[in-house]
Amino acid sequence: MGRYVALLRGVNVGKVRLAMADLRRVVGDLGHEDVKTYLQSGNVVFGSSVRDAEKLASGIEKALTDELKLTVPVLVRSARELAAVAGGNPYAEREDDPTRLLVGFLRTAPTKTAVAGLSVPGGENVAFTVSGRELYLHYPEGGYGRTKFTNAYVEKKLDVVGTTRNWKSVRSLAELAAA
Template sequence: MTTYAALLRGINVGGNRKLPMADLRQLMTGLGHDGVRTYLQSGQAVFASGHGDEESLAAELTRALQQRFGFSVDVIVRSHAYLRAVAEGCPFPAAELAAKQVHVTYFSSPVTAERFAEIDPAAHLPEEFRLGDRALYLYAPEGLGRSKLAEALSRPRGTKGVIATSRNWNTVLKLVELTAPRA
């Protein structure tokens, strides 16, 4: 069995696309996953599965959510090992910064620097971003809500078909913790 986190994009935001976490847990348990838990109301579920891989599990959950709730939800599924590698690979001194200053955007497939070539990094300083493996790290000293760089990054060219969803550093670390193997 592998432990995963499912990252759901754009649910329970501003009263739209409501998806109660109890219903999500029930749905995922019905799909045959073990130890299903949710974290916050913004769309994180942790589960164990002995079948499938990240992509097939995400596709399965996406279909099930559409059938059950009647609206489309983009889903990215990532294993504990991947989530831990993302946290350990942070290019910014996250331990020294407030959690609201560091964010990770997870992508459904690899992204290249060419996707962000039109963004002038110097024009957004002191904000910065770095690419990782299917992830983008953002340092936004004033937080995501005031970040001009985050706004520019949300519109990269050539992203058709690529799902992206962001989490703050607290959530990044919590997902690593929640997906860790239990003794």
Template sequence: MTTRYAALLRGINVGGAKKVPMAALRTLLEDLGHDAVGTYLQSGQAVFGSDRGDEESLAAAVRDAIEERFGFAVDVIVRDHAYLRAVAETCPFPAADLEARQLHVTYFSAPVTAERFAEIDQAAFRPEEFRLGDRALYLYAPDGLGRSKLAGALARPRLNKGVVATTRNWNTVVKLVELTGA
């Protein structure tokens, strides 16, 4: 049975570095044997169907193929439709009442605990706030990610040590659920 997945690539096509054309990414995924391949935007989202492997092995295969084909390393997280849908459905913030630029999800390659972020005094960042989910962090930033002081604090390397983390705005979160549900 074919499962639909999204591959989330971290840090590509930003500021002219690590260029991965979406057409080339689609070809790469097809060459790996995946079907119904598509991409969304230029910032590193691809969707595909596969009947073999699991999220971790699929992510490793995509990561290795990108490095071989393009000559640089890219962190990759692969998540299936059921997980992506659950992340959207369990959002602790009122997503329907917010602008997409105000709500973001950081996907992690492995589970993270509240203890990892214990040094962050959330009250000092109000009205911004974050909440943890299943291998995800939800960030409410009323003035957008670019102006968020809390986002900067959450991105500190020591807080993300040992995990890959990549952030998407709410529009992308919802679109990936839609694209993997087909």
């Protein structure tokens, strides 16, 4: 049985409302085990015998639509993948404030052309590194709440669905998935 983390995009930060008890129930009803949510923003850790992350993601998406009438993109990473993300942040040693470090999780790796075209909006101080299906972000002068370099901006520029988590959440989810 493998351990996985499902990251739902845009839950409880805008118009899409989802109780974490409902999310746990939906994921558990799909046959997954030891289902736990983290915070209220659509993070769920679970065990599954299914080894295909895309199949896991599409199953959760479909169940949320069928049962709760919610259309929510779901991205899944294995415990091993999330541990690699938590251990591979190129900005972690430069920054003590976890609110200034984020990771954008992408459904697929963007094309080289899209990555080459990704730039920070004028006047902003943001460092970023695209590594496969992850986008490491560092906001040295402030947090994510004041930037135009948002998840929506990145999705548009890279032409790929994504969701962003702060560094504290990434580390906590990696620990939960490893347990």
